Amino acid sequence: xxxxxxxxxxxxxxxxxxxxxxxxxxxxxxxxxxxxxxxxxxxxxxxxxxxxxxxxxxxxxxxxxxxxxxxxxxxxxxxxxxxxxxxxxxxxxxxxxxxxxxxxxxxxxxxxxxxxxxxxxxxxxxxxxxxxxxxxxxxxxxxxxxxxxxxxxxxxxxxxxxxxxxxxxxxxxxxxxxxxxxxxxxxxxxxxxxxxxxxxxxxxxxxxxxxxxxxxxxxxxxxxxxxxxxxxxxxxxxxxxxxxxxxxxxxxxxxxxxxxxxxxxxxxxxxxxxxxxx
Amino acid sequence: xxxxxxxxxxxxxxxxxxxxxxxxxxxxxxxxxxxxxxxxxxxxxxxxxxxxxxxxxxxxxxxxxxxxxxxxxxxxxxxxxxxxxxxxxxxxxxxxxxxxxxxxxxxxxxxxxxxxxxxxxxxxxxxxxxxxxxxxxxxxxxxxxxxxxxxxxxxxxxxxxxxxxxxxxxxxxxxxxxxxxxxxxxxxxxxxxxxxxxxxxxxxxxxxxxxxxxxxx
Numbered sequence: 087x088x089x090x091x092x093x094x095x096x097x098x099x100x101x102x103x104x105x106x107x108x109x110x111x112x113x114x115x116x117x118x119x120x121x122x123x124x125x126x127x128x129x130x131x132x133x134x135x136x137x138x139x140x141x142x143x144x145x146x147x148x149x150x151x152x153x154x155x156x157x158x159x160x161x162x163x164x165x166x167x168x169x170x171x172x173x174x175x176x177x178x179x180x181x182x183x184x185x186x187x188x189x190x191x192x193x194x195x196x197x198x199x200x201x202x203x204x205x206x207x208x209x210x211x212x213x214x215x216x217x218x219x220x221x222x223x224x225x226x227x228x229x230x231x232x233x234x235x236x237x238x239x240x241x242x243x244x245x246x247x248x249x250x251x252x253x254x255x256x257x258x259x260x261x262x263x264x265x266x267x268x269x270x271x272x273x274x275x276x277x278x279x280x281x282x283x284x285x286x287x288x289x290x291x292x293x294x295x296x297x298x299x300x301x302x303x304x305x306x307x308x309x310x311x312x313x314x315x316x317x318x319x320x321x322x323x324x325x326x327x328x329x330x331x332x333x334x335x336x337x338x339x340x341x342x343x344x345x346x347x348x349x350x351x352x353x354x355x356x357x358x359x360x361x362x363x364x
Numbered sequence: 365x366x367x368x369x370x371x372x373x374x375x376x377x378x379x380x381x382x383x384x385x386x387x388x389x390x391x392x393x394x395x396x397x398x399x400x401x402x403x404x405x406x407x408x409x410x411x412x413x414x415x416x417x418x419x420x421x422x423x424x425x426x427x428x429x430x431x432x433x434x435x436x437x438x439x440x441x442x443x444x445x446x447x448x449x450x451x452x453x454x455x456x457x458x459x460x461x462x463x464x465x466x467x468x469x470x471x472x473x474x475x476x477x478x479x480x481x482x483x484x485x486x487x488x489x490x491x492x493x494x495x496x497x498x499x500x501x502x503x504x505x506x507x508x509x510x511x512x513x514x515x516x517x518x519x520x521x522x523x524x525x526x527x528x529x530x531x532x533x534x535x536x537x538x539x540x541x542x543x544x545x546x547x548x549x550x551x552x553x554x555x556x557x558x559x560x561x562x563x564x565x566x567x568x569x570x571x572x573x574x575x576x577x578x579x580x581x
Contacts, residue, residue, distance in 0.1 A: 103494070152481035155478060184477075190465070216412035339519075
């Protein structure tokens with residue numbers, strides 16, 4: 087037994103990788119379909135968007151990066167579908183270099199025109215503003231000074247939607263997508279504190295503990311990664327890929343927990359074995 | 365130019381800009397201050413855009429020199445040439461077809477950049493599995509606390525956790541809402557105080573990093 091445990095402690099990592107790959111693939115091929123209980127932050131997230139008065143202005147700060155796109159996409163798509171189903175105005179800009187391409191890819195999945203929305207009148211996309219928090223502050227202070235044209239090089243003054251929108255004072259809600267754990271601070275400092283703008287966050291699982299610190303005072307609600315996406319899909323009856331990705335994570339995390347337990351059994355077995363030898 | 369002047373000029377610029385930004389942030393709304401802040405922040409965005417160009421130029425210089433030094437036949441030279449080729453490809457497609465919003469740019473981005481970045485992230489997951497097995501050993505009480513909280517919270521984050529054992533949902537939520545929020549908020553406040561101290565030292569020209577940059581430059 088102790089020999090087995092000793093071998094276990096020195097297991098070739100390739101076996102761990104193989105075991106993990108098998109467990110991740112299983113739910114993708116054959117979904118588990120486990121019940122998901124909707125958490126309070128997601129319920130709040132859904133109801134805040136759903137209860138927006140007609141004509142409200144929603145700013146969408148896209149901070150996705152290509153490496154985390156698969157993690158945030160489901161939540162973003164579910165959110166965008168919900169926003170476009172509401173009678174609100176939508177203004178998007180990007181604080182990550184990858185943002186414009188990824189946002190356009192998500193909008194092609196959502197297809198705002200299928201919700202009766204018209205580009206320029208109901209929604210507009212701006213490009214990437216470099217500078218991190220400074221860009222967030224700049225967009226909140228003066229959108230025209232941050233961008234002179236939209237993503238399609240149309241001058242901002244020729245966009246009908248932007249005729250009455252220029253700063254955070256004209257905005258009712260800001261939704262920020264971020265995958266850098268401290269990026270939620272940007273919106274809290276530059277939008278929530280000075281302008282009292284309602285703030286919702288979309289992030290990956292690993293950044294959830296950070297945004298949870300601002301919930302519910304500064305950040306009114308948030309979607310915690312793919313599990314948040316799954317909950318949004320259930321709540322809004324929006325079919326999406328969140329359930330599939332959550333399913334894959336179901337079994338993907340199991341080996342990690344299992345290996346932690348096995349690693350500790352092996353460690354203690356070897357440690358007590360050495361003490362007995364002494 | 366002496367190091368003192370080199371550090372004095374950036375400090376003066378920083379101080380003047382910072383005074384306007386700080387006053388605007390805390391004072392009641394005054395149109396002219398808002399306009400000045402708007403101009404300063406939009407200038408910062410423009411400067412940040414130029415730093416990206418500078419970054420690209422440094423990348424070309426660094427890898428160009430490496431190719432010259434090591435030669436294309438070496439492993440280092442090969443990697444550098446691939447990096448430069450991809451940089452030239454993306455910039456060329458962007459310039460030739462009218463920016464990053466074109467279908468051509470989207471095509472190469474979604475078929476080169478996105479899969480590579482996703483794979484890199486995916487590989488990290490496997491390293492995490494291996495690292496968790498080898499490093500997450502219950503050697504101290506602190507490690508034990510980290511281990512238990514990490515496992516319980518991870519189980520809360522996947523649907524199978526509450527499905528197998530219902531109380532995990534409340535335990536995971538409790539970890540997120542109380543110990544995590546308490547510790548994170550403490551960290552945020554401590555960082556804020558640290559930032560204020562660094563900002564004040566910069567305004568008084570006492571911050572060493574500014575002086576070191578001036579001396580190095």
